[in-house]
Amino acid sequence: MLIHWYRLANWLYRHHVPLLPRLIYYLQYILFNSSVPPSCSIGGGVKFGYGGIAVVIHARAVIGNNCIIGQCTTIGGKSGHYEVPRIGNNVHISTGAKILGPITIGDNVIIGANAVVVKDVPSNCIVAGVPARIIRTNIRVEDYD
Template sequence: MERVSVPSAEIPDMSREHKARFAWVPSRALLASIRAYQRHCASRNPLAPLLKKWAVLRHGFWSVMTGADIPLNTKIAGGLLLPHASGVVIHPDASIGPNCLIFQQVTIGTRGPGGAPQISGHVDIGAGAKILGPVKIGKHAVIGANAVVLSDVPEHCMAVGIPAVVKPRKYSEE
């Protein structure tokens, strides 16, 4: 049986976000505009203010095309996969670790004052899931489709249901 390599929870794999120059991949173009904006904010290049405005325009276009609400200043580590970015909403104070996978209609937000979710590396979030409040999601966790996560999820666990129940993940040893 062939071994499948698991993405790292610490080292971002930027090839997961790569987009060919004229390829129509709206979710990757949206991420590219966010990365460009953050890069130009930190740049001392004299053209940085102009390039930053261009990144804002690109972000606005791709936000409309994808139907996603991901603010420009969101802390997103590298290697994020958004196969279908439609309806994805991420709070600006949330942080997302490297090599995560987020499907459509996911909400990562707050439940009022108190903080936003902190998602560790290599977390898979199923379609329609809601992660709300100051929760911490551990490395290599899986959030099931339509789960409503209101409490912390430890490493290597999965959360399913409304409200989410945390269960250990089972691995086959073949």
């Protein structure tokens, strides 16, 4: 449901409609306790776990296609850096994960629950821990769905 509100607000934002994107942003904040600004870029097929409860996404973040974002997830910047996370396609971000700073997450990556990712993650691997580290490589995401 949250993704539908985001898509509407993003469409209005891209078409320079004043005020409405901001109102939708506040409405989704009240309904879902989430901060998903209309200015961020979220690809097609993205799903929010449990309706996207308590998800926080930076206004300039870029998220690829067919990703799954668990509840209580933060995708945000880092003090002193202008750049924000860029997330590839087919990425599964588990509950409570934090992705912070000017990093790139490759395609077909699984990020474990409550992991704190502060470094780039290559494609086709699983990361977990605080701070997150690679625990397995050369995976197929379809095997873990």
